[in-house]
Amino acid sequence: MSFLIAAPGSGSGKTTITLGLLRALVRRGHTVRGAKSGPDYIDPRFHAAASGLECFNLDAWAMSEARIGSLAAGSTPLIIEGAMGLFDGAPPDGKGACADLARMLEVPVVLVVDAAHMAQSVAALVSGFANHDPNVTIAGVILNKVGSPRHAKMLERALAPLGVPIFGVFMRDSSLTHPSRHLGLVQAAEHPKLEQFLNAVVDKVEACVDLEAIEALLSPLPAGGNCPAIAPPAQRIAVAQDEAFAFAYPHILNDWRTAGAEVSQFSPLADEAVPDFDFVFLPGGYPELHAGRLASNTIFLDSLRDHAATRPVYGECGGYMVLGDALTDADGTPHKMAGLLRLETSFAKRKLHLGYHYLTAAHGPFDGNWKGHEFHYASTLKADGPPLFEASDAEGTQLPAMGLINCNVSGSFAHVIDRA
Structure with missing residues (x-):
């Protein structure tokens, strides 16, 4: 099965971890595609650089279910990077949240949690996200920005009673920060050391993530519905x-x-x-x-x-x-x-x-x-x-x-x- 990488909110590290997972799976011999929830223009180019395949947008507000299904379907497993928080969408009711994609495509969610400023409270946060919507499945958690091995143990003990797997633990690492500007990240084509950056991220992922558990989530999505094409304005x-x-x-x-x-x-x-x-x-x-x-x-x-x-x-x-x-x-x-x-x-x-x-x-x-x-x-x-x-x-x-x-x-x- 393909899966979606989401978080409780923005700034949790979704993009960095998504890029690392894409590149790590390619290193392990998989062919895998990236997709981006919402109207983002920049992250997809980083996905393409990490995976070697074109990345596209899946927009649950602006696109029909038929178009989303058609774009997501295929013989290649898909890793979808969410936007904002898992349940955050457009007003008035949150339509377009990446949770909508999880429901439409029936894919599980890997929840990236910024644990920098919490300890036992992580259990309440993860429990809330895991139980908020019965049609959205949290397959596992990746803990990010963890302060120390002792901090990691506190988080792991707090989460153990929930039965939600911990797929990875990342310590704080400022070296993996992207350069940015007013609309978000610097474009992939402009990144001064893109391959060096991607390789540093994938090395970190390979050291910190249970990639066998991630591989168990991989499989192609079934064929989507028929979607009317947007007619070209000229030949x-x-x-x-x-x-x-x-x-x-x-x-x-x-x-x-x-x-x-x-x-x-x-x-x-x-x-x-x-x-x-x-x-x-x-x-x-x-x-x-x-x-x-x-x-x-x-x-x-x-x-x-x-x-x-x-x-x-x-x-x-x-x-x-x-x-x-x-x-x-x-x-x-x-x-x-x-x-x-x-x-x-x-x-x-x-x-x-x-x-x-x-x-x-x-x-x-x-x-x-x-x-x-x-x-x-x-x-x-x-x-x-x-x-x-x-x-x-x-x-x-x-x-x-x-x-x-x-x-x-x-x-x-x-x-x-x-x-x-």
Whole structure:
């Protein structure tokens, strides 16, 4: 059986332990895939580096059960990394929690507990999680950030009456901390010593985890239901892909390919010209960290403007900002962008915009009803023109319209995930 790695809350060490388990199982001769609960864009690249296979998102709020089952099914066992706490989801009722995935896919949970500031109380915490929902099975516990062998013994004695297996005990180790920035971890492609880091993590996992117990949880998931594919917006699609534009969801690109579209990648950061295709997609990423370089990449910008004169261009979040007139970086320096939308954005005064959205568009490549997610710190200084999406939040409360559309060019801060 495949399994899900969860925790009582964020910051417990799920990502590090997931990466170590993926790499450790590969070392032991297994073929295993990683998946990430929710709309995370960064952890999946680390999963892929650790396992050697593409990682994808499973989003219990934005995706149908049929899509989740279809993505998770296959001949390769799956390790799903949860987000936030096991039962934490969107308001008002927690829909989209990784516990929803455990129920849908009928997979057990390995609970990672940050034990740094507790002793006997660990039993009450684990008992509460194990008994909170009869349809969610806690297969075992990994204790993390343990202070000493004596501390470990106290935790083990407290947990013994519960009968919940302890799969591993990790002592505190600051050397396994990831470098991070405002949207989370530094991207895998930017990590200065990624292989060295992964090997250090896997060495720790091999020393601290009962891998035979973990191996006993491995088996493929059964075939999922039929899921309607997301239709491609054109036959030949050019997708920006580099350190500035890295947040395209694999399931959408794979749907387009499955439907027969040709999907090709190019790098705006390398000043590559936009391919002579039918449609250009600029996904999210970190253009604010490369704004000066992008502003000077005239081959990319001129070819993008030429393309937009006759064919559609779509931008999400970071890609949306690049389609605008100007982007001001965190130092307060404005940089001229493509000028295809009357949009000016800034990171000089950061404000978090976060949450799931229902989206409806009458025009553009994503017309109809969708579910999506917004996560950025940019402020909008100016946005003139017809909006792209009508929007409401996860509770159905109407929000201001999102995005802009200008002839062949459209975009918004929302990341589209699936049909509503």
